[in-house]
Amino acid sequence: xxxxxxxxxxSEALFxxxxxxxxxxxxxxxxxxxxxxxxxxxxxxxxLEKCVTDLEECEELNLAQHFLTxxxxxxxxEELLPRFRVAPExxxxxxxGSPHGDLHTLGKRIVVGCLRPRMIECADLGVxxxxxxxxxxxxxxxxxxxxxxxxxxxxxRSEKGCLKVRDILRERGLxxxxxxxxxxxxxxxxxxxxxxxxxDGWAPDGIQAVKAxxxxxxxxxxW
Amino acid sequence: MVTGMQRLSAAFDGAAVDRIPVFCNLLDQGxxxxxxxxxxxxxxxxxxxxxxxxxxxxxxxxxxxCLFYVGKEAEFLGCRKILFAENGPPNVEDWVINSLExxxxxxxxxxxSAHPAFEETLKCLSIxxxxxxxxxPICAYITASMALPALLxxxxxxxxxxxxxxAGAREELLSRCHEFFVKELTAYREAGADVLIYSNPxxxxxxxxxxxFQECSLPWIEKDIRAAGPAGVVYYGGTARxxxxxxxxxxxxxxxxxxxxxxxxxxxxxxxxxxxxxxxxTINDIALIDWSPEEIRMQVRKIIQAGLPGGKFLFGTCVxxxxxxxxxxxxxxxxxxxxxxxxxxxxx
Ligand code: B12
Numbered sequence: 057x058x059x060x061x062x063x064x065x066x067s068e069a070l071f072x073x074x075x076x077x078x079x080x081x082x083x084x085x086x087x088x089x090x091x092x093x094x095x096x097x098x099x100x101x102x103x104l105e106k107c108v109t110d111l112e113e114c115e116e117l118n119l120a121q122h123f124l125t126x127x128x129x130x131x132x133x134e135e136l137l138p139r140f141r142v143a144p145e146x147x148x149x150x151x152x153g154s155p156h157g158d159l160h161t162l163g164k165r166i167v168v169g170c171l172r173p174r175m176i177e178c179a180d181l182g183v184x185x186x187x188x189x190x191x192x193x194x195x196x197x198x199x200x201x202x203x204x205x206x207x208x209x210x211x212x213r214s215e216k217g218c219l220k221v222r223d224i225l226r227e228r229g230l231x232x233x234x235x236x237x238x239x240x241x242x243x244x245x246x247x248x249x250x251x252x253x254x255x256d257g258w259a260p261d262g263i264q265a266v267k268a269x270x271x272x273x274x275x276x277x278x279w
Numbered sequence: 280m281v282t283g284m285q286r287l288s289a290a291f292d293g294a295a296v297d298r299i300p301v302f303c304n305l306l307d308q309g310x311x312x313x314x315x316x317x318x319x320x321x322x323x324x325x326x327x328x329x330x331x332x333x334x335x336x337x338x339x340x341x342x343x344x345c346l347f348y349v350g351k352e353a354e355f356l357g358c359r360k361i362l363f364a365e366n367g368p369p370n371v372e373d374w375v376i377n378s379l380e381x382x383x384x385x386x387x388x389x390x391x392s393a394h395p396a397f398e399e400t401l402k403c404l405s406i407x408x409x410x411x412x413x414x415x416p417i418c419a420y421i422t423a424s425m426a427l428p429a430l431l432x433x434x435x436x437x438x439x440x441x442x443x444x445x446a447g448a449r450e451e452l453l454s455r456c457h458e459f460f461v462k463e464l465t466a467y468r469e470a471g472a473d474v475l476i477y478s479n480p481x482x483x484x485x486x487x488x489x490x491x492f493q494e495c496s497l498p499w500i501e502k503d504i505r506a507a508g509p510a511g512v513v514y515y516g517g518t519a520r521x522x523x524x525x526x527x528x529x530x531x532x533x534x535x536x537x538x539x540x541x542x543x544x545x546x547x548x549x550x551x552x553x554x555x556x557x558x559x560x561t562i563n564d565i566a567l568i569d570w571s572p573e574e575i576r577m578q579v580r581k582i583i584q585a586g587l588p589g590g591k592f593l594f595g596t597c598v599x600x601x602x603x604x605x606x607x608x609x610x611x612x613x614x615x616x617x618x619x620x621x622x623x624x625x626x627x
Contacts (some may be wrong), residue, residue: 157362157367159370159372162435209568210368210601242565246563246568
């Protein structure tokens with residue numbers, strides 16, 4: 057299968073946020089004998105990254121396009137996964153949620169959408185998640201990363217949020233196995249803030265989030 | 280003594296008085312001023328009015344607010360639960376729209392002013408008017424038709440509906456929100472609000488692509504402003520950047536004030552407006568929590584020096600988080616008063 061032309065057609069569909077066209081392109085490719093694996097790793101992921109990075113470089117990354125591209129990439133991945141010849145190997149596990157007092161969901165949906173094609177398993181714990189629950193779920197699922205999406209200053213900086221997750225991990229001696237990443241609007245307004253709340257990393261958008269999370273997965277001591 | 284209202288009027292007209300108008304948007308801080316928990320504080324309009332007046336006297340900025348919290352608009356439309364925090368703004372907890380079937384059921388109050396949820400706001404507004412009316416501009420906050428659904432169903436589900444459809448349900452919801460918007464803005468204006476902040480993140484190209492802005496956001500903005508009239512209205516992207524759209528919005532709606540985001544380039548914004556409308560530049564008030572007073576002074580100076588030439592300029596904050604220490608608020612305001620001084624020269 058000649059993938060480069062498909063890559064550029066698929067990138068165009070993503071850029072235009074045309075979900076139907078994107079799905080049709082991969083369906084046609086499968087029909088012509090392409091392997092699901094190569095479609096994900098050589099088309100879907102590069103196209104998603106290129107689209108977001110290009111927009112970012114010309115300062116034109118907007119929320120809607122980022123949301124839609126990550127959603128389309130996640131949907132296409134969902135359709136391709138059952139067609140893998142060998143069950144896809146999980147690269148790592150993440151638990152994600154909005155912290156205590158925070159009911160916002162969009163940020164984590166975008167991040168999850170970007171993680172999906174990367175074969176990073178992601179358990180969404182929902183909103184208003186207590187620090188205790190973040191750690192318990194991470195431990196039970198043997199996750200390497202706790203990802204926290206905080207949209208407001210008081211939930212980002214709260215004693216009951218990321219700071220407490222850090223305390224519990226320290227008390228239980230889990231800091232080498234479980235890394236903490238945080239993101240959301242306040243962190244985009246203050247790029248030093250992640251350090252003050254005791255996170256191991258942060259990211260301003262979904263694509264950078266995947267990069268940072270992949271790095272943290274590598275840094276964490278395996279379960 | 281020159282009043283805030285005189286400063287604001289002069290800035291709109293491109294005239295000079297003692298200094299530029301300085302807006303400092305303190306909301307939740309009022310509860311601390313009266314030693315109350317946020318929930319108690321926001322349950323009575325007279326408390327909000329009293330704290331707004333006190334805080335203005337204490338810090339010396341030019342505006343007051345009759346906004347309690349943005350989620351109040353959802354209460355007008357049937358929201359039954361607001362999540363109050365100890366140390367941050369209240370948030371909508373009970374979504375009014377949970378499925379597409381809820382859209383036709385959405386009831387727009389016949390008379391917004393008579394609605395029980397508006398009662399305390401109106402009480403606050405009438406006290407502000409009585410005590411400082413005409414001297415200090417009273418600001419009201421009105422969410423645009425296209426942003427209001429985010430308060431009724433959450434940002435995630437609204438993005439799904441807005442961009443992935445179904446189109447019929449989306450148009451119906453937008454029409455209802457528009458109907459509410461016009462009634463709400465009119466009610467605020469009649470009750471004496473001077474500055475009507477038209478809040479529309481979907482009118483920013485940080486949130487939507489330019490093509491979508493032109494095809495969808497702009498027609499709804501035009502519809503909103505045509506129906507309600509541009510008098511007193513100030514365009515605001517919810518702190519997202521608005522420089523790329525200001526010229527178009529101005530030409531199509533006649534709105535005379537633009538409240539930029541902290542990441543908008545101030546000089547560029549002034550050039551775009553070219554003296555046709557008031558440019559309101561903002562400081563990044565999330566960073567204000569941890570900046571040192573010296574750093575704050577430098578930041579304020581940078582913003583005002585970029586925006587002052589040519590006049591028609593206002594310095595302001597976004598929505599000040601509670602964590603900002605008082606000395607930092609004072610440092611910001613002192614710097615704004617000093618660098619925004621017009622004594623000894625006309626800005627134009
Ligand atoms: C749209 C918007 C609104 C809308 C919709 C609100 C809603 N229901 O969601 C309206 C106009 C109604 C509104 C109202 C309010 N808002 Co508002 N709003 C915004 C705005 C413009 C965009 C927020 C948004 O939805 N972004 C979409 C998400 C997906 O973006 P994001 O969180 O940044 O996520 C990206 C990255 O951060 C990252 N990311 C996200 N999560 C994670 C997690 C991890 C682990 C990683 C690695 C990365 C990551 O990837 C994402 C994709 O790129 C921002 C300002 C801005 N420019 O960001 C203010 C903002 C979030 N709002 C703010 C506030 C205060 C409010 C109010 C509380 C005001 C009030 N006093 O009432 C109300 C609350 C309303 C309610 N819910 O009851 C503040 C919050 C900061 C603070 N002061 O605490 C902001 C930052 C504005 C500001 N600078 O003052 N708002």
